Amino acid sequence: xxxxxxxxxxxxxxxxxxxxxxxxxxxxxxxxxxxINHYLASxxxxxxxxSFREARVLRASxxxxxxxxxxxxxxxxxxxxxxxxYDTVFIDEAQRIPDIGWALKTLIDSRPxxxxxxxxxxxxxxxxxxxxxxxxxxxxxxxxxxxAGELRATMNDFELRQNLEDLLVFGMYPEVRTCxxxxxxxxxxxxxxxxxxxxxxxxxxxxxKPRILVNLLILIALQxxxxxxxHKLGGKLGIDMKTVERYLDLLEKHFxxxxxxxxxxxxxxxxxxxxxxxxxxxxIRNTVIKNFNPLSLRNDASVLWENFMVIERLKTxxxxxxxxxxxxxxxxxxxxxxxxxxxxxxxHALEFKWSAEKAAKPPPAFRQSYPDASYKAVSPDNFLxxx
Numbered sequence: 001x002x003x004x005x006x007x008x009x010x011x012x013x014x015x016x017x018x019x020x021x022x023x024x025x026x027x028x029x030x031x032x033x034x035x036i037n038h039y040l041a042s043x044x045x046x047x048x049x050x051s052f053r054e055a056r057v058l059r060a061s062x063x064x065x066x067x068x069x070x071x072x073x074x075x076x077x078x079x080x081x082x083x084x085x086y087d088t089v090f091i092d093e094a095q096r097i098p099d100i101g102w103a104l105k106t107l108i109d110s111r112p113x114x115x116x117x118x119x120x121x122x123x124x125x126x127x128x129x130x131x132x133x134x135x136x137x138x139x140x141x142x143x144x145x146x147x148a149g150e151l152r153a154t155m156n157d158f159e160l161r162q163n164l165e166d167l168l169v170f171g172m173y174p175e176v177r178t179c180x181x182x183x184x185x186x187x188x189x190x191x192x193x194x195x196x197x198x199x200x201x202x203x204x205x206x207x208x209k210p211r212i213l214v215n216l217l218i219l220i221a222l223q224x225x226x227x228x229x230x231h232k233l234g235g236k237l238g239i240d241m242k243t244v245e246r247y248l249d250l251l252e253k254h255f256x257x258x259x260x261x262x263x264x265x266x267x268x269x270x271x272x273x274x275x276x277x278x279x280x281x282x283x284i285r286n287t288v289i290k291n292f293n294p295l296s297l298r299n300d301a302s303v304l305w306e307n308f309m310v311i312e313r314l315k316t317x318x319x320x321x322x323x324x325x326x327x328x329x330x331x332x333x334x335x336x337x338x339x340x341x342x343x344x345x346x347x348h349a350l351e352f353k354w355s356a357e358k359a360a361k362p363p364p365a366f367r368q369s370y371p372d373a374s375y376k377a378v379s380p381d382n383f384l385x386x387x
Contacts, residue, residue: 006153021116026143027255028121055087062096072098088115095120145172147315171283193287225303227274263327309352335363347373
């Protein structure tokens with residue numbers, strides 16, 4: 001039996017609001033379907049009438065041509081006949097269903113007592129998959145790869161630090177983390193990166209030149225921690241800037257890449273209007289460049305650490321309802337901060353260093369410009385304080 005690692009959203013009931021669909025999105029392979037099935041199997045099954053008989057669950061998938069056609073047909077009578085007698089509807093792979101927003105609006109308005117759970121591997125708000133019909137009718141939830149905080153359910157803090165190199169090299173996908181051997185982990189990551197992740201983008205977005213998308217990912221993977229020039233990327237790939245921008249947007253929308261923009265209060269020495277890109281999972285990043293070597297045999301340990309912590313902070317903010325803007329900060333003189341979070345009227349600077357001896361103090365230009373900002377140097381010794 002496959003080992004199940006508890007997730008932050010295991011009790012989906014806490015997120016559900018009457019007359020709204022619970023929409024769970026996130027990268028392909030992070031366990032959305034597993035989490036929902038775990039919840040449905042363990043829930044008490046309260047029905048719309050308030051009784052506690054076992055709830056009837058209707059499962060559908062955007063991979064099923066018949067169900068995809070039904071959910072995108074806009075035939076209300078047929079749709080309502082289809083869900084008749086059910087208490088819960090679970091629709092998986094929803095990003096593949098055209099005009100699904102109309103179908104969900106019809107179900108919510110006609111069957112307000114119905115529990116509706118939807119899962120998909122792209123950001124529906126960015127994709128406009130739901131659009132106007134679901135305005136104020138959805139509860140959006142993002143499920144990331146496993147967080148270090150979630151791993152605390154199966155490891156103590158000592159074990160987490162001991163396993164940190166493995167987390168950086170092979171990433172945080174649940175199926176990877178339940179494997180023991182490196183070869184198994186590599187096989188799973190290659191399947192995610194090829195058969196699932198890229199295939200899903202190519203099929204749902206109609207990409208006609210997949211090789212360009214793959215080459216773009218490789219270029220980004222080799223520039224982790226550095227500012228990205230769309231013009232230079234386009235030159236290397238032989239495409240224009242608008243095409244580069246579109247492909248990067250798709251990779252963001254499908255939770256492959258995370259875009260961190262530069263921060264500025266319009267001070268002359270600050271660099272802004274630039275971006276850094278990080279992978280939502282370091283295991284996927286290493287798969288893209290075909291490098292699973294131990295950290296002692298590679299020269300990118302520091303950028304892997306930076307990528308890992310930028311995304312861990314993203315998970316922590318999301319799961320703990322910390323509503324913040326995040327940026328990197330740099331001056332023309334090359335003084336920089338890896339992650340700058342702005343929330344509750346304050347700035348919080350985090351500098352990620354693989355070596356604990358480095359960056360104990362903030363850059364002088366930052367302290368001079370933002371004397372009230374907090375600053376923390378984060379290394380493997382103290383990273384658990386930040387999650």
